[in-house]
Amino acid sequence: MSLPLEGLSAIVTGAGRGLGRAEALELARLGASVVVNDYGRPGRDGSGDASATPAEEVAAEIRAAGGSAVAHQGDVSDFGQARDLVGLAVSTYGKLDILVNNAGILRDRMVFSMSEEEWDSVIRVHLKGHFNTTHFASVHWRERSKAAGGPVYGRIVNTSSEAFLAGSAGQPNYAAAKGGIVGLTTSTALALSKYGVTANVICPRARTRMTQDVFAGFQEPEDGSLDALAPEHVAPLVGYLASPAAAKANGQLLVVHGGMVAVVERPKVAAKFDTSKDVFSYEELEGVLGAYYEDRPLNETFAAAEVLGLKRGGVA
Known part of the structure:
Protein backbone atom coordinates (compact mmCIF):
# COMPACT_ATOMS: atom_id res chain seq x y z
CA MET A 1 0.00 0.00 0.00
CA SER A 2 1.48 3.33 -1.05
CA LEU A 3 1.87 6.22 1.35
CA PRO A 4 -0.23 9.40 0.83
CA LEU A 5 2.77 11.55 -0.16
CA GLU A 6 4.86 8.89 -1.86
CA GLY A 7 6.72 10.29 -4.87
CA LEU A 8 6.23 13.89 -3.77
CA SER A 9 8.86 16.37 -2.66
CA ALA A 10 8.46 19.03 0.00
CA ILE A 11 10.12 22.08 1.49
CA VAL A 12 9.54 22.94 5.15
CA THR A 13 10.99 26.25 6.29
CA GLY A 14 12.04 26.84 9.88
CA ALA A 15 12.17 23.07 10.26
CA GLY A 16 15.17 22.76 12.56
CA ARG A 17 13.07 22.95 15.71
CA GLY A 18 9.53 22.99 17.09
CA LEU A 19 6.60 23.04 14.70
CA GLY A 20 8.69 22.95 11.54
CA ARG A 21 10.61 19.89 12.74
CA ALA A 22 7.38 18.04 13.62
CA GLU A 23 5.91 18.93 10.23
CA ALA A 24 9.01 17.80 8.32
CA LEU A 25 9.01 14.48 10.18
CA GLU A 26 5.31 13.96 9.47
CA SER A 33 11.12 13.59 0.28
CA VAL A 34 11.88 16.68 2.34
CA VAL A 35 14.15 19.70 2.06
CA VAL A 36 14.64 20.79 5.67
CA ASN A 37 15.26 24.53 5.79
CA ASP A 38 16.45 26.45 8.82
CA TYR A 39 18.65 29.50 9.23
CA GLY A 40 19.84 28.10 12.53
CA ARG A 41 19.99 31.19 14.72
CA PRO A 42 19.54 30.17 18.38
CA GLY A 43 17.49 33.16 19.58
CA ARG A 44 13.75 33.22 18.99
CA ASP A 45 14.24 36.88 18.10
CA GLY A 46 16.57 35.86 15.26
CA SER A 47 19.71 36.68 17.21
CA GLY A 48 22.91 34.66 17.45
CA ASP A 49 25.20 33.04 14.92
CA ALA A 50 23.56 31.11 12.10
CA SER A 51 24.25 27.38 12.06
CA ALA A 52 23.54 24.52 9.67
CA THR A 53 23.26 22.07 12.58
CA PRO A 54 19.47 22.26 13.29
CA ALA A 55 18.50 21.59 9.65
CA GLU A 56 21.15 18.89 9.27
CA GLU A 57 20.04 17.10 12.44
CA VAL A 58 16.40 16.92 11.32
CA ALA A 59 17.39 15.77 7.82
CA ALA A 60 19.57 13.08 9.40
CA GLU A 61 16.66 12.03 11.63
CA ILE A 62 14.46 11.57 8.57
CA ARG A 63 17.11 9.54 6.75
CA ALA A 64 17.71 7.37 9.83
CA ALA A 65 14.00 6.49 9.79
CA GLY A 66 14.28 5.37 6.15
CA GLY A 67 13.16 8.58 4.48
CA SER A 68 14.81 10.97 2.06
CA ALA A 69 15.88 14.44 3.16
CA VAL A 70 18.45 17.14 2.51
CA ALA A 71 19.28 20.15 4.64
CA HIS A 72 19.29 23.78 3.56
CA GLN A 73 20.67 26.53 5.76
CA GLY A 74 19.21 29.76 4.51
CA ASP A 75 17.29 32.91 5.38
CA VAL A 76 13.93 32.81 3.60
CA SER A 77 13.55 36.57 4.03
CA ASP A 78 16.38 36.93 1.52
CA PHE A 79 14.98 36.77 -2.02
CA GLY A 80 18.05 35.06 -3.47
CA GLN A 81 18.29 32.48 -0.71
CA ALA A 82 14.60 31.63 -1.11
CA ARG A 83 15.23 31.10 -4.84
CA VAL A 90 14.01 20.87 -7.90
CA SER A 91 17.61 19.86 -8.55
CA THR A 92 17.56 17.15 -5.85
CA TYR A 93 14.15 15.62 -6.47
CA GLY A 94 13.32 16.74 -10.00
CA LYS A 95 10.39 18.90 -8.94
CA LEU A 96 8.73 20.59 -6.00
CA ASP A 97 5.26 19.50 -4.93
CA ILE A 98 4.73 20.85 -1.41
CA LEU A 99 5.76 24.08 0.29
CA VAL A 100 5.26 24.51 4.04
CA ASN A 101 6.13 27.99 5.27
CA ASN A 102 6.86 28.02 8.97
CA ALA A 103 9.98 30.13 9.60
CA GLY A 104 9.58 33.09 11.93
CA ILE A 105 10.94 35.17 14.80
CA LEU A 106 9.47 37.18 17.66
CA ARG A 107 10.35 40.70 18.81
CA ASP A 108 7.49 41.55 21.14
CA ARG A 109 6.80 45.08 22.28
CA MET A 110 3.80 47.33 22.81
CA VAL A 111 3.15 49.54 19.80
CA PHE A 112 4.25 52.69 21.64
CA SER A 113 7.57 51.06 22.59
CA MET A 114 8.38 49.22 19.37
CA SER A 115 11.35 50.33 17.29
CA GLU A 116 11.38 50.51 13.52
CA ALA A 137 7.45 27.86 -6.00
CA SER A 138 4.64 29.42 -8.04
CA VAL A 139 7.03 30.21 -10.90
CA HIS A 140 8.08 26.55 -10.88
CA TRP A 141 4.49 25.26 -10.92
CA ARG A 142 3.37 27.71 -13.60
CA GLU A 143 6.25 26.70 -15.88
CA ARG A 144 5.56 22.99 -15.30
CA SER A 145 1.87 23.51 -16.01
CA LYS A 146 2.60 25.30 -19.28
CA ALA A 147 4.99 22.53 -20.32
CA ALA A 148 2.47 19.83 -19.39
CA GLY A 149 -0.42 21.62 -21.06
CA GLY A 150 -2.56 21.39 -17.95
CA PRO A 151 -2.65 21.37 -14.15
CA VAL A 152 0.21 19.93 -12.09
CA TYR A 153 0.40 19.02 -8.39
CA GLY A 154 1.16 21.76 -5.89
CA ARG A 155 0.37 22.38 -2.24
CA ILE A 156 1.17 25.41 -0.08
CA VAL A 157 0.59 25.38 3.68
CA ASN A 158 1.27 28.73 5.33
CA THR A 159 1.48 29.56 9.01
CA SER A 160 -0.54 32.37 10.55
CA SER A 161 -1.51 32.75 14.21
CA GLU A 162 -4.37 33.37 16.59
CA ALA A 163 -2.53 36.60 17.36
CA PHE A 164 -4.01 37.82 14.07
CA LEU A 165 -7.48 36.55 15.01
CA ALA A 166 -7.57 37.77 18.59
CA GLY A 167 -5.42 40.90 18.50
CA SER A 168 -2.30 40.30 20.61
CA ALA A 169 -1.63 43.59 22.39
CA GLY A 170 2.11 43.09 22.83
CA GLN A 171 2.71 41.82 19.30
CA PRO A 172 1.64 44.45 16.77
CA ASN A 173 4.41 43.42 14.35
CA TYR A 174 3.68 39.70 14.68
CA ALA A 175 -0.12 40.12 14.48
CA ALA A 199 -2.86 27.26 -0.77
CA ASN A 200 -4.15 27.08 2.77
CA VAL A 201 -3.15 28.64 6.08
CA ILE A 202 -3.11 27.30 9.61
CA CYS A 203 -3.13 28.98 13.02
CA PRO A 204 -1.36 26.48 15.28
CA ARG A 205 -1.21 26.56 19.06
CA ALA A 206 1.89 24.72 20.29
CA ARG A 207 4.54 24.80 22.96
CA THR A 208 7.79 25.70 21.19
CA ARG A 209 10.79 27.95 21.67
CA MET A 210 8.71 30.75 20.11
CA THR A 211 5.87 30.40 22.62
CA GLN A 212 7.70 29.55 25.84
CA ASP A 213 6.42 32.71 27.54
CA VAL A 214 2.90 32.54 26.14
CA PHE A 215 2.25 29.05 27.49
CA ALA A 216 4.34 29.31 30.66
CA GLY A 217 1.22 28.84 32.79
CA PHE A 218 0.10 25.67 30.98
CA GLN A 219 1.63 22.65 32.68
CA GLU A 220 2.95 19.72 30.70
CA PRO A 221 1.44 16.34 31.67
CA GLU A 222 3.40 14.37 34.25
CA ASP A 223 2.01 10.96 33.31
CA GLY A 224 3.99 10.68 30.08
CA SER A 225 0.99 11.39 27.85
CA LEU A 226 1.29 13.70 24.87
CA ASP A 227 1.23 17.36 25.82
CA ALA A 228 -1.94 19.04 24.53
CA LEU A 229 0.33 21.79 23.21
CA ALA A 230 2.83 19.45 21.55
CA PRO A 231 3.70 20.31 17.91
CA GLU A 232 2.81 16.72 17.03
CA HIS A 233 -0.85 17.72 17.32
CA VAL A 234 -0.38 20.19 14.47
CA ALA A 235 1.73 18.14 12.06
CA PRO A 236 -1.02 15.72 10.90
CA LEU A 237 -3.14 18.60 9.59
CA VAL A 238 -0.17 19.84 7.58
CA GLY A 239 0.27 16.33 6.20
CA TYR A 240 -3.37 16.19 5.20
CA LEU A 241 -3.37 19.62 3.53
CA ALA A 242 -0.25 18.58 1.59
CA SER A 243 -1.93 15.43 0.30
CA PRO A 244 -4.08 14.62 -2.75
CA LEU A 253 -7.96 29.15 7.35
CA LEU A 254 -7.80 26.47 10.02
CA VAL A 255 -6.98 26.68 13.73
CA VAL A 256 -5.32 23.56 15.14
CA HIS A 257 -4.09 22.37 18.53
CA GLY A 258 -4.46 19.52 21.03
CA GLY A 259 -6.68 17.23 18.98
CA MET A 260 -8.89 20.05 17.63
CA VAL A 261 -9.22 21.52 14.14
CA ALA A 262 -11.52 24.51 13.53
CA VAL A 263 -12.33 25.83 10.05
CA VAL A 264 -12.65 29.61 10.30
CA GLU A 265 -15.19 31.40 8.13
CA ARG A 266 -14.43 34.61 6.31
CA ASP A 278 -28.21 60.87 -0.48
CA VAL A 279 -25.11 60.99 1.74
CA PHE A 280 -24.55 60.17 5.41
CA SER A 281 -24.15 63.18 7.65
CA TYR A 282 -22.11 63.16 10.84
CA GLU A 283 -25.30 63.50 12.88
CA GLU A 284 -26.99 60.54 11.17
CA LEU A 285 -23.90 58.32 11.64
CA GLU A 286 -23.70 59.37 15.26
CA GLY A 287 -27.28 58.30 15.68
CA VAL A 288 -27.17 54.86 14.06
CA LEU A 289 -23.62 53.82 15.04
CA GLY A 290 -23.85 55.40 18.46
CA ALA A 291 -26.93 53.30 19.22
CA TYR A 292 -25.23 50.18 17.84
CA TYR A 293 -22.11 50.52 19.98
CA GLU A 294 -23.86 51.82 23.07
CA ASP A 295 -24.41 48.43 24.68
CA ARG A 296 -21.38 46.61 23.30
CA PRO A 297 -18.29 45.88 25.42
CA LEU A 298 -15.62 48.59 25.28
CA ASN A 299 -12.80 46.23 24.23
CA GLU A 300 -14.74 44.08 21.79
CA THR A 301 -12.36 44.13 18.84
CA PHE A 302 -13.10 43.31 15.21
CA ALA A 303 -11.96 39.69 15.72
CA ALA A 304 -13.50 38.62 19.00
CA ALA A 305 -11.21 36.22 20.85
CA GLU A 306 -14.17 34.59 22.57
CA VAL A 307 -15.18 32.87 19.33
CA LEU A 308 -12.48 30.26 19.87
CA GLY A 309 -12.52 30.37 23.64
CA LEU A 310 -9.27 32.32 23.82
CA LYS A 311 -8.00 34.57 26.54
CA ARG A 312 -6.97 38.12 25.84
CA GLY A 313 -3.26 38.76 25.49
CA GLY A 314 -0.52 36.92 23.66
CA VAL A 315 -1.36 33.76 21.76
CA ALA A 316 0.63 31.36 19.63
Whole structure:
Protein backbone atom coordinates (compact mmCIF):
# COMPACT_ATOMS: atom_id res chain seq x y z
CA MET A 1 0.00 0.00 0.00
CA SER A 2 1.48 3.33 -1.05
CA LEU A 3 1.87 6.22 1.35
CA PRO A 4 -0.23 9.40 0.83
CA LEU A 5 2.77 11.55 -0.16
CA GLU A 6 4.86 8.89 -1.86
CA GLY A 7 6.72 10.29 -4.87
CA LEU A 8 6.23 13.89 -3.77
CA SER A 9 8.86 16.37 -2.66
CA ALA A 10 8.46 19.03 0.00
CA ILE A 11 10.12 22.08 1.49
CA VAL A 12 9.54 22.94 5.15
CA THR A 13 10.99 26.25 6.29
CA GLY A 14 12.04 26.84 9.88
CA ALA A 15 12.17 23.07 10.26
CA GLY A 16 15.17 22.76 12.56
CA ARG A 17 13.07 22.95 15.71
CA GLY A 18 9.53 22.99 17.09
CA LEU A 19 6.60 23.04 14.70
CA GLY A 20 8.69 22.95 11.54
CA ARG A 21 10.61 19.89 12.74
CA ALA A 22 7.38 18.04 13.62
CA GLU A 23 5.91 18.93 10.23
CA ALA A 24 9.01 17.80 8.32
CA LEU A 25 9.01 14.48 10.18
CA GLU A 26 5.31 13.96 9.47
CA LEU A 27 5.64 14.69 5.75
CA ALA A 28 8.53 12.23 5.58
CA ARG A 29 6.51 9.62 7.50
CA LEU A 30 3.76 10.01 4.89
CA GLY A 31 6.26 9.33 2.11
CA ALA A 32 7.50 12.74 0.97
CA SER A 33 11.12 13.59 0.28
CA VAL A 34 11.88 16.68 2.34
CA VAL A 35 14.15 19.70 2.06
CA VAL A 36 14.64 20.79 5.67
CA ASN A 37 15.26 24.53 5.79
CA ASP A 38 16.45 26.45 8.82
CA TYR A 39 18.65 29.50 9.23
CA GLY A 40 19.84 28.10 12.53
CA ARG A 41 19.99 31.19 14.72
CA PRO A 42 19.54 30.17 18.38
CA GLY A 43 17.49 33.16 19.58
CA ARG A 44 13.75 33.22 18.99
CA ASP A 45 14.24 36.88 18.10
CA GLY A 46 16.57 35.86 15.26
CA SER A 47 19.71 36.68 17.21
CA GLY A 48 22.91 34.66 17.45
CA ASP A 49 25.20 33.04 14.92
CA ALA A 50 23.56 31.11 12.10
CA SER A 51 24.25 27.38 12.06
CA ALA A 52 23.54 24.52 9.67
CA THR A 53 23.26 22.07 12.58
CA PRO A 54 19.47 22.26 13.29
CA ALA A 55 18.50 21.59 9.65
CA GLU A 56 21.15 18.89 9.27
CA GLU A 57 20.04 17.10 12.44
CA VAL A 58 16.40 16.92 11.32
CA ALA A 59 17.39 15.77 7.82
CA ALA A 60 19.57 13.08 9.40
CA GLU A 61 16.66 12.03 11.63
CA ILE A 62 14.46 11.57 8.57
CA ARG A 63 17.11 9.54 6.75
CA ALA A 64 17.71 7.37 9.83
CA ALA A 65 14.00 6.49 9.79
CA GLY A 66 14.28 5.37 6.15
CA GLY A 67 13.16 8.58 4.48
CA SER A 68 14.81 10.97 2.06
CA ALA A 69 15.88 14.44 3.16
CA VAL A 70 18.45 17.14 2.51
CA ALA A 71 19.28 20.15 4.64
CA HIS A 72 19.29 23.78 3.56
CA GLN A 73 20.67 26.53 5.76
CA GLY A 74 19.21 29.76 4.51
CA ASP A 75 17.29 32.91 5.38
CA VAL A 76 13.93 32.81 3.60
CA SER A 77 13.55 36.57 4.03
CA ASP A 78 16.38 36.93 1.52
CA PHE A 79 14.98 36.77 -2.02
CA GLY A 80 18.05 35.06 -3.47
CA GLN A 81 18.29 32.48 -0.71
CA ALA A 82 14.60 31.63 -1.11
CA ARG A 83 15.23 31.10 -4.84
CA ASP A 84 18.14 28.79 -4.00
CA LEU A 85 15.94 26.83 -1.58
CA VAL A 86 13.34 26.09 -4.24
CA GLY A 87 16.14 25.36 -6.70
CA LEU A 88 17.63 22.82 -4.30
CA ALA A 89 14.34 20.92 -4.11
CA VAL A 90 14.01 20.87 -7.90
CA SER A 91 17.61 19.86 -8.55
CA THR A 92 17.56 17.15 -5.85
CA TYR A 93 14.15 15.62 -6.47
CA GLY A 94 13.32 16.74 -10.00
CA LYS A 95 10.39 18.90 -8.94
CA LEU A 96 8.73 20.59 -6.00
CA ASP A 97 5.26 19.50 -4.93
CA ILE A 98 4.73 20.85 -1.41
CA LEU A 99 5.76 24.08 0.29
CA VAL A 100 5.26 24.51 4.04
CA ASN A 101 6.13 27.99 5.27
CA ASN A 102 6.86 28.02 8.97
CA ALA A 103 9.98 30.13 9.60
CA GLY A 104 9.58 33.09 11.93
CA ILE A 105 10.94 35.17 14.80
CA LEU A 106 9.47 37.18 17.66
CA ARG A 107 10.35 40.70 18.81
CA ASP A 108 7.49 41.55 21.14
CA ARG A 109 6.80 45.08 22.28
CA MET A 110 3.80 47.33 22.81
CA VAL A 111 3.15 49.54 19.80
CA PHE A 112 4.25 52.69 21.64
CA SER A 113 7.57 51.06 22.59
CA MET A 114 8.38 49.22 19.37
CA SER A 115 11.35 50.33 17.29
CA GLU A 116 11.38 50.51 13.52
CA GLU A 117 13.89 47.65 13.41
CA GLU A 118 11.69 45.44 15.62
CA TRP A 119 8.78 46.07 13.29
CA ASP A 120 10.73 45.58 10.07
CA SER A 121 12.53 42.41 11.15
CA VAL A 122 9.36 40.51 12.07
CA ILE A 123 7.50 41.64 8.95
CA ARG A 124 10.52 40.67 6.86
CA VAL A 125 10.99 37.14 8.20
CA HIS A 126 7.31 36.19 8.46
CA LEU A 127 5.52 38.02 5.66
CA LYS A 128 8.30 38.60 3.16
CA GLY A 129 9.70 35.14 3.89
CA HIS A 130 6.34 33.58 3.02
CA PHE A 131 6.16 35.65 -0.16
CA ASN A 132 9.70 34.83 -1.28
CA THR A 133 9.33 31.06 -1.18
CA THR A 134 5.77 31.23 -2.54
CA HIS A 135 6.95 33.35 -5.46
CA PHE A 136 9.64 30.92 -6.60
CA ALA A 137 7.45 27.86 -6.00
CA SER A 138 4.64 29.42 -8.04
CA VAL A 139 7.03 30.21 -10.90
CA HIS A 140 8.08 26.55 -10.88
CA TRP A 141 4.49 25.26 -10.92
CA ARG A 142 3.37 27.71 -13.60
CA GLU A 143 6.25 26.70 -15.88
CA ARG A 144 5.56 22.99 -15.30
CA SER A 145 1.87 23.51 -16.01
CA LYS A 146 2.60 25.30 -19.28
CA ALA A 147 4.99 22.53 -20.32
CA ALA A 148 2.47 19.83 -19.39
CA GLY A 149 -0.42 21.62 -21.06
CA GLY A 150 -2.56 21.39 -17.95
CA PRO A 151 -2.65 21.37 -14.15
CA VAL A 152 0.21 19.93 -12.09
CA TYR A 153 0.40 19.02 -8.39
CA GLY A 154 1.16 21.76 -5.89
CA ARG A 155 0.37 22.38 -2.24
CA ILE A 156 1.17 25.41 -0.08
CA VAL A 157 0.59 25.38 3.68
CA ASN A 158 1.27 28.73 5.33
CA THR A 159 1.48 29.56 9.01
CA SER A 160 -0.54 32.37 10.55
CA SER A 161 -1.51 32.75 14.21
CA GLU A 162 -4.37 33.37 16.59
CA ALA A 163 -2.53 36.60 17.36
CA PHE A 164 -4.01 37.82 14.07
CA LEU A 165 -7.48 36.55 15.01
CA ALA A 166 -7.57 37.77 18.59
CA GLY A 167 -5.42 40.90 18.50
CA SER A 168 -2.30 40.30 20.61
CA ALA A 169 -1.63 43.59 22.39
CA GLY A 170 2.11 43.09 22.83
CA GLN A 171 2.71 41.82 19.30
CA PRO A 172 1.64 44.45 16.77
CA ASN A 173 4.41 43.42 14.35
CA TYR A 174 3.68 39.70 14.68
CA ALA A 175 -0.12 40.12 14.48
CA ALA A 176 0.22 42.32 11.39
CA ALA A 177 2.57 39.88 9.69
CA LYS A 178 0.28 36.95 10.44
CA GLY A 179 -2.73 38.83 9.13
CA GLY A 180 -0.78 39.62 5.98
CA ILE A 181 0.01 35.94 5.54
CA VAL A 182 -3.72 35.17 5.47
CA GLY A 183 -4.21 37.75 2.73
CA LEU A 184 -1.23 36.38 0.81
CA THR A 185 -2.64 32.87 1.09
CA THR A 186 -6.11 33.66 -0.17
CA SER A 187 -4.71 35.69 -3.07
CA THR A 188 -2.30 32.87 -3.94
CA ALA A 189 -5.09 30.30 -3.73
CA LEU A 190 -7.09 32.18 -6.36
CA ALA A 191 -4.10 32.85 -8.60
CA LEU A 192 -2.71 29.31 -8.68
CA SER A 193 -5.82 27.13 -8.67
CA LYS A 194 -5.88 26.87 -12.47
CA TYR A 195 -2.39 25.35 -12.34
CA GLY A 196 -3.49 22.61 -9.93
CA VAL A 197 -2.06 24.30 -6.83
CA THR A 198 -3.87 24.86 -3.54
CA ALA A 199 -2.86 27.26 -0.77
CA ASN A 200 -4.15 27.08 2.77
CA VAL A 201 -3.15 28.64 6.08
CA ILE A 202 -3.11 27.30 9.61
CA CYS A 203 -3.13 28.98 13.02
CA PRO A 204 -1.36 26.48 15.28
CA ARG A 205 -1.21 26.56 19.06
CA ALA A 206 1.89 24.72 20.29
CA ARG A 207 4.54 24.80 22.96
CA THR A 208 7.79 25.70 21.19
CA ARG A 209 10.79 27.95 21.67
CA MET A 210 8.71 30.75 20.11
CA THR A 211 5.87 30.40 22.62
CA GLN A 212 7.70 29.55 25.84
CA ASP A 213 6.42 32.71 27.54
CA VAL A 214 2.90 32.54 26.14
CA PHE A 215 2.25 29.05 27.49
CA ALA A 216 4.34 29.31 30.66
CA GLY A 217 1.22 28.84 32.79
CA PHE A 218 0.10 25.67 30.98
CA GLN A 219 1.63 22.65 32.68
CA GLU A 220 2.95 19.72 30.70
CA PRO A 221 1.44 16.34 31.67
CA GLU A 222 3.40 14.37 34.25
CA ASP A 223 2.01 10.96 33.31
CA GLY A 224 3.99 10.68 30.08
CA SER A 225 0.99 11.39 27.85
CA LEU A 226 1.29 13.70 24.87
CA ASP A 227 1.23 17.36 25.82
CA ALA A 228 -1.94 19.04 24.53
CA LEU A 229 0.33 21.79 23.21
CA ALA A 230 2.83 19.45 21.55
CA PRO A 231 3.70 20.31 17.91
CA GLU A 232 2.81 16.72 17.03
CA HIS A 233 -0.85 17.72 17.32
CA VAL A 234 -0.38 20.19 14.47
CA ALA A 235 1.73 18.14 12.06
CA PRO A 236 -1.02 15.72 10.90
CA LEU A 237 -3.14 18.60 9.59
CA VAL A 238 -0.17 19.84 7.58
CA GLY A 239 0.27 16.33 6.20
CA TYR A 240 -3.37 16.19 5.20
CA LEU A 241 -3.37 19.62 3.53
CA ALA A 242 -0.25 18.58 1.59
CA SER A 243 -1.93 15.43 0.30
CA PRO A 244 -4.08 14.62 -2.75
CA ALA A 245 -7.00 14.06 -0.36
CA ALA A 246 -7.16 17.82 0.31
CA ALA A 247 -7.69 18.83 -3.32
CA LYS A 248 -10.91 20.69 -2.51
CA ALA A 249 -9.42 22.65 0.41
CA ASN A 250 -8.18 25.91 -1.06
CA GLY A 251 -7.89 29.36 0.46
CA GLN A 252 -8.92 27.99 3.84
CA LEU A 253 -7.96 29.15 7.35
CA LEU A 254 -7.80 26.47 10.02
CA VAL A 255 -6.98 26.68 13.73
CA VAL A 256 -5.32 23.56 15.14
CA HIS A 257 -4.09 22.37 18.53
CA GLY A 258 -4.46 19.52 21.03
CA GLY A 259 -6.68 17.23 18.98
CA MET A 260 -8.89 20.05 17.63
CA VAL A 261 -9.22 21.52 14.14
CA ALA A 262 -11.52 24.51 13.53
CA VAL A 263 -12.33 25.83 10.05
CA VAL A 264 -12.65 29.61 10.30
CA GLU A 265 -15.19 31.40 8.13
CA ARG A 266 -14.43 34.61 6.31
CA PRO A 267 -15.59 37.77 8.14
CA LYS A 268 -19.31 38.42 7.99
CA VAL A 269 -21.17 41.72 8.15
CA ALA A 270 -22.39 42.18 11.73
CA ALA A 271 -24.68 45.12 11.01
CA LYS A 272 -25.59 47.32 8.07
CA PHE A 273 -27.01 50.83 7.96
CA ASP A 274 -28.31 52.84 5.00
CA THR A 275 -28.63 56.59 4.95
CA SER A 276 -32.08 58.09 4.72
CA LYS A 277 -30.65 60.77 2.43
CA ASP A 278 -28.21 60.87 -0.48
CA VAL A 279 -25.11 60.99 1.74
CA PHE A 280 -24.55 60.17 5.41
CA SER A 281 -24.15 63.18 7.65
CA TYR A 282 -22.11 63.16 10.84
CA GLU A 283 -25.30 63.50 12.88
CA GLU A 284 -26.99 60.54 11.17
CA LEU A 285 -23.90 58.32 11.64
CA GLU A 286 -23.70 59.37 15.26
CA GLY A 287 -27.28 58.30 15.68
CA VAL A 288 -27.17 54.86 14.06
CA LEU A 289 -23.62 53.82 15.04
CA GLY A 290 -23.85 55.40 18.46
CA ALA A 291 -26.93 53.30 19.22
CA TYR A 292 -25.23 50.18 17.84
CA TYR A 293 -22.11 50.52 19.98
CA GLU A 294 -23.86 51.82 23.07
CA ASP A 295 -24.41 48.43 24.68
CA ARG A 296 -21.38 46.61 23.30
CA PRO A 297 -18.29 45.88 25.42
CA LEU A 298 -15.62 48.59 25.28
CA ASN A 299 -12.80 46.23 24.23
CA GLU A 300 -14.74 44.08 21.79
CA THR A 301 -12.36 44.13 18.84
CA PHE A 302 -13.10 43.31 15.21
CA ALA A 303 -11.96 39.69 15.72
CA ALA A 304 -13.50 38.62 19.00
CA ALA A 305 -11.21 36.22 20.85
CA GLU A 306 -14.17 34.59 22.57
CA VAL A 307 -15.18 32.87 19.33
CA LEU A 308 -12.48 30.26 19.87
CA GLY A 309 -12.52 30.37 23.64
CA LEU A 310 -9.27 32.32 23.82
CA LYS A 311 -8.00 34.57 26.54
CA ARG A 312 -6.97 38.12 25.84
CA GLY A 313 -3.26 38.76 25.49
CA GLY A 314 -0.52 36.92 23.66
CA VAL A 315 -1.36 33.76 21.76
CA ALA A 316 0.63 31.36 19.63
